[in-house]
Structure formats: C-alpha cells, structure tokens
Amino acid sequence: MxxxxxxxxxxxxxxxxxxxxxxxxxxxxxxxxxxxxxxxxxxxxxxxxxxxxxxxxxxxxxxxxxxxxxxxxxxxxxxxxxxxxxDALEDAVAGQLRELGTQLSSLRWREAALQLLRDCTPGERAERLRLIGAVSIPPNTDALVRFWRHVFPARLPARLLSTLLEAAVPQLPADPTPSQVLAFVRLHAVATDTRVRDIDIRRLASRPPDGTCRPAVLYEGLVEACALASADVRAQRPPHAGEALDCFVTAHAALHDTRDTPAFRRQLSAQLARIAHPLIDRYWQLAGELPSASSQPTIGAMDDWLRAALDAEVSRMSESGVCAGHDPGEGRPLARA
CATH class of the missing domain: 1.10.1660.10 (Multidrug-efflux Transporter Regulator; Chain: A; Domain 2)
Incomplete structure (x- = not known):
C-alpha cells in the first residue's frame, strides 16, 4: 500500500x-x-x-x-x-569481495582439513590434529619466508633475495584438496622446526684465497642455471651436459675466483654429495606436492637435476681417464645447507 x-x-x-x-x-x-x-x-x-x-x-x-x-x-x-x-561504492564493493574471498578460502581450507581428519586412520589422527592446529585458517606463508631468510646468506642484495624468496615459497591453493592441506601443514612444521638453527648456509665452509666471501655471485649464477634447467626438469628429460650445467658449475667456480676445469667439476661433484640437510630435502619434497610446482619445478628439483647432470658428466670423465686436479674449495648450493 x-x-x-x-x-x-x-x-x-x-x-x-x-x-x-x-x-x-x-x-x-x-x-x-x-x-x-x-x-x-x-x-x-x-x-x-x-x-x-x-x-x-x-x-x-x-x-x-x-x-x-x-x-x-x-x-x-x-x-x-x-x-x-x-567512487566510495566501488571501493566498498571491492573491499567486500576481498573479505568474502578470504572467508570462502577459510571455509575451503577448513573443509579440506576436516576431510583429511575424517579419512585418516585413528593412529594418524593425533599427529594430523597437532599439525593442523599449528597453522592459521586460511594459512599464510610467513613461517616459510622466515625459514628462508634464515637459510639464505646474510647481506644478499634485496632484489636477489626477493627473487629467491619468490621461487622458494610456494603459492597456496584457494581451494585445496585434503592431500594439499597435509602437504602444507607438514611444510609449515619443517619451516618451524627448531633444527633450522643448525642450517648454516650463511657461512660458506671455505673462503676464496683473498679471504672475501661473495655469496651473491654464487646465487646469481644459480638462479640463472635453474632458469636454464627448468624446461628439461618440467619435461622430465634425463640430466645431461649443456648450458644449464655449465652455468651451474661456473657459479661455483666464480665464488672462489677459479676456473671451470674437469678437475674442478670432479671435486665439486664430490663436495656437493657431502652437503645436505634433512630439513631442506624434506621442504622441497613437500613443496613439490603443492599446485604451484605443477607449472614451475621447485628449486630443489632443479638443483637435484643439475647435480645429477654434474655427477653423470664426472662419471663419464672418470671412464675416459680424465684425472682430478686441485681442490676447488667448497661452494654451497642454492638448495642445500
């Protein structure tokens, strides 16, 4: 009326x-x-x-x-x-959409977490509850960023550090599956493990003859080597010699102001085999289970491919009778401590 x-x-x-x-x-x-x-x-x-x-x-x-x-x-x-x-209305609508997106993401993560608990065995439930309870819903990657800020050497240029963090910290799915929730909560547990204090990639084990330490030289070269290896890793091609491997070895050689020689490659292969840390290895395994790894291999996967390419070439050199020479000193790889 x-x-x-x-x-x-x-x-x-x-x-x-x-x-x-x-x-x-x-x-x-x-x-x-x-x-x-x-x-x-x-x-x-x-x-x-x-x-x-x-x-x-x-x-x-x-x-x-x-x-x-x-x-x-x-x-x-x-x-x-x-x-x-x-346009206050446009701003208000945009703000509400962002808030609603966060709420929907929270509901999807909660749903997937509940499904994860529903479908596990009674023996698994207590551990999964503990892992889930350690993260916020929806989760963020702050702990992962802190992990890598500790692992990467100090005083890297800001641009290089930003590039490394972007590559090392996976993007989180807005609509995760239960298995992706499990991968992330386990990844968060790795990033917050107290043993992270033992990872000493900040200090290279051996300094160049002039006593200086230039980790940025190494990391700039390793970023380029990973970019060159990315297509081969994504296509699951066997590790092989080529531009990516040459760039990888050159980065290690440049750190200590030495040359890339057969002797250097032989000894570098032996040194890299001794440099590992279980938290780093576990991190890359879990990061590879998140969807962002489907479009771009993880740094860990590319580093493993480059190491395998180096090992294969060193084996061929040994079979052909190429002998080792001087000790190149130890260089740290991008994905290992």
Whole structure:
C-alpha cells in the first residue's frame, strides 16, 4: 500500500517506515546515526521527511543487505551528496569481495582439513590434529619466508633475495584438496622446526684465497642455471651436459675466483654429495606436492637435476681417464645447507 505525502509534501517517521517496508525503529536508528537526516521538525518536534528520504532509505537497506558496515555506508552516502568524490561504492564493493574471498578460502581450507581428519586412520589422527592446529585458517606463508631468510646468506642484495624468496615459497591453493592441506601443514612444521638453527648456509665452509666471501655471485649464477634447467626438469628429460650445467658449475667456480676445469667439476661433484640437510630435502619434497610446482619445478628439483647432470658428466670423465686436479674449495648450493 502506498502512503501519500501530506499536504506539505512531507512524511512522518511512521509514514516513511510504512512506505519503505521497515520499522519505525529502523528509520529512527538511521536518523540518529546521521545517515537519514530529516528535512524539518514539526511544531510538536516530530521528524518530517521529504520524498527523497525514501530513495536514501532504500539505498541504505541495499548496502546493508550486502553487509557493508555503517562507516562504509556513510562514505557511499556522502558521495551521493558530492558526485565529484572518489567512487566510495566501488571501493566498498571491492573491499567486500576481498573479505568474502578470504572467508570462502577459510571455509575451503577448513573443509579440506576436516576431510583429511575424517579419512585418516585413528593412529594418524593425533599427529594430523597437532599439525593442523599449528597453522592459521586460511594459512599464510610467513613461517616459510622466515625459514628462508634464515637459510639464505646474510647481506644478499634485496632484489636477489626477493627473487629467491619468490621461487622458494610456494603459492597456496584457494581451494585445496585434503592431500594439499597435509602437504602444507607438514611444510609449515619443517619451516618451524627448531633444527633450522643448525642450517648454516650463511657461512660458506671455505673462503676464496683473498679471504672475501661473495655469496651473491654464487646465487646469481644459480638462479640463472635453474632458469636454464627448468624446461628439461618440467619435461622430465634425463640430466645431461649443456648450458644449464655449465652455468651451474661456473657459479661455483666464480665464488672462489677459479676456473671451470674437469678437475674442478670432479671435486665439486664430490663436495656437493657431502652437503645436505634433512630439513631442506624434506621442504622441497613437500613443496613439490603443492599446485604451484605443477607449472614451475621447485628449486630443489632443479638443483637435484643439475647435480645429477654434474655427477653423470664426472662419471663419464672418470671412464675416459680424465684425472682430478686441485681442490676447488667448497661452494654451497642454492638448495642445500
């Protein structure tokens, strides 16, 4: 039923409420918050509203239906009164979509975690509950970033460190499977393991003859070597000699200001076989189970491929009678401590 305005073109609070299909209490609430100002007050002090109040009240109800908080509603209404202002409604909608995306991601992670617990054996349940309880839902990768900030050498250039962190920290799926939830919570456990303090990749085991230490030289070269090996690793081609391996060896040689020779390769292969840490190995295994690894191999997978290519070439050199020479000194690989 439509309520006509009175002779002066104004509505009482009750008439406006009836016209909009809300309660008088709702109209009074928005009026008291300053969102719905009355046009005038009657001689008896009663609120009177003009026809434009109905449109404003309907807009308020629409915005509140979208769960916009009152401060954002206020900003949108302020823009209605100042058309040249920033698009407050667009900003509010974008903010709500981001918040809703977070909520949906949280629900999907929670669902997958519950399925993981439902489908495991009673003997597995206690450990999985402990792992799940150690992460936030939805999770973030802050612990993984802290892990690698400890592992990577100090004083790397900011650009290089950013490149390394981007490659080392996997992206998390918005809609994970139970197995991906399990991989991530285990990965988080690795990143927060107290044994991370034992990983000493910061200090190279042997310094160059001049006493300096230039880890950035090594890491710049290893990033390039991994990029060159990426296509072969993704295609699951057997490790082989070529540009990627040459770049890998050159990076280690450059660290100690020496040359890439058959003797250097032979001894580098032996040294890299002795450099390992179970947390690093476990990290790359679990990172490879997350979806971001399907489009780009992990650093660990590329490092393993390059090492295997070096080992295979050294074996061929040994079979052909190429002898080892001087000790090149120890260089640390990108994915091992």
């Amino acid at each position: 439509t309520v006509s305005a009175s002779a002066d073109g104004m509505w009482s609070i009750g008439e406006l409420a009836e016209q909009a299909g809300v309660t008088v209490k709702t109209v009074r609430f928005y009026s008291d918050r300053g969102l719905l100002p009355e046009a005038i007050r009657s001689a008896g002090g009663h609120r009177r509203y003009g026809p434009e109040a109905l449109d404003r009240l309907r807009l308020i109800r629409s915005l509140r239906t979208l769960d916009l908080p009152l401060p954002q509603v206020d900003r949108v209404l302020a823009q209605e009164d100042a058309p040249g202002a920033t």
